[in-house]
Amino acid sequence: VVMAIDVEIWWLRCLSFIIVIPSMGPHLVAITKMLKDLSFFLIIIAVVMIGYGVASRSMVYYPQGNNVTLTTGSPDTSFSGRAIFRNVLYPVYYLMYGDFGDERTDLDNNSGTAWATADQVLLAIHMIFVNILLVNLLIAMFNKRFDEVNEDARTVWHSQQYLFTREYFTRSPFMPPISLIYNIYYLSRMLVFFIRREFFHGSADRSAKTFKIIAINKDLLEEWREFEGASTYTYALNEVKILKAASQKFKKGSDSSSTQKETKAGNSEDLNEAADNVRDVQDNLSKLNSTIEGMKLGFKNYFM
CATH class of the missing domain: 1.10.287 (Helix Hairpins)
Structure with missing residues (x-):
């Protein structure tokens, strides 16, 4: 049965x-x-x-x-x-x-x-x-x-494809019951490096499988999500502005010769706006770089 x-x-x-x-x-x-x-x-x-x-x-x-x-x-x-x-x-x-x-x-x-x-x-x-x-x-x-x-x-x-890939990424490469031996070995390896890190101030296991960095502090995870969402939104918004300015420039460039002066003035304004957008993107990238440097220091405090 x-x-x-x-x-x-x-x-x-x-x-x-x-x-x-x-x-x-x-x-x-x-x-x-x-x-x-x-x-x-x-x-x-x-x-x-x-x-x-x-x-x-x-x-x-x-x-x-x-x-x-x-x-x-x-x-x-x-x-x-x-x-x-x-x-x-x-x-x-x-x-x-x-x-x-x-x-x-x-x-x-x-x-x-x-x-x-x-x-x-x-x-x-x-x-x-x-x-x-x-x-x-x-x-x-x-x-x-x-x-x-x-x-x-x-x-x-x-989402299911990600979960399936992550599940088999962390699993043993051997089939049962041989996988039990591998799991015992992997658990012993984790215990050894934990003792080295906590009591002898040794380095972490650099060859360990890491699919995703998981912080100990849950507030840090929330900060990561907010940072990722804000950065993605800002980048996408700037890209849309640049593409919109380029499309307007192309449309105005195809006007008749009777409106060439107005088109040139409009194109110059569009180019100035596009240049401003590029500068905004550069400023945002510099802010992101500074934020990433700060997060690296936070990573050292949480994981090293």
Whole structure:
């Protein structure tokens, strides 16, 4: 049983190898997010199913009123995990898929009794709430989730490709169980360099794998993000200004000869504006260089 479940998990794990494919990766991400939505509904459905199962079985299998005993070949009503799952949870679960089994037959055969009538009403309410309301609400949430992922499919794919690459970058180059030996070696190496750095003031492990620099202080990470966003925005804005000035210069240069004087004046203004933009870019670059030098000093304080 354990090996069979292990094979099933292994096949599901193979889905991670195709997540980098642009046409399939976003769909796998949508499935992952749908599972998160499904977990919330499973709790609600489980509560409703257990409530109906306990209430209906307590009426149907009541020993004194309905002549339900172990000697007559009736279901096992003992309070055990196997009996509860077999007689309460298992048949009620398949009601969600429209499989009634002997549920309706047992109730129709005892239509003249009060417990059968009450159970029929309880079954109708249960089917309306679970099969119509909850299931359709779950389908609507799945559609919304897929639309959200589909609109941003390219970004999601790049993100998953990055995570997949980073995962296998940090993994052992050997397959299990040989990878365990490599992991022990790598852990021992980290411990040795940690002792050298902390107690003997030695240098860090320069040959260690580093995919991303992670600061100890979370505030420094936030400063890095703000710096990157501001620098990118400033650079993009200046580039747009320069391209806009160049396009205006090209359009004015193609005017007729009757407007050459005005065009020359406009071109000179555009050139002056472009020169000002270039100077602004140079000033921003000098500021960035000074900021980077300051960050290098901060890196030494955090990582050296």
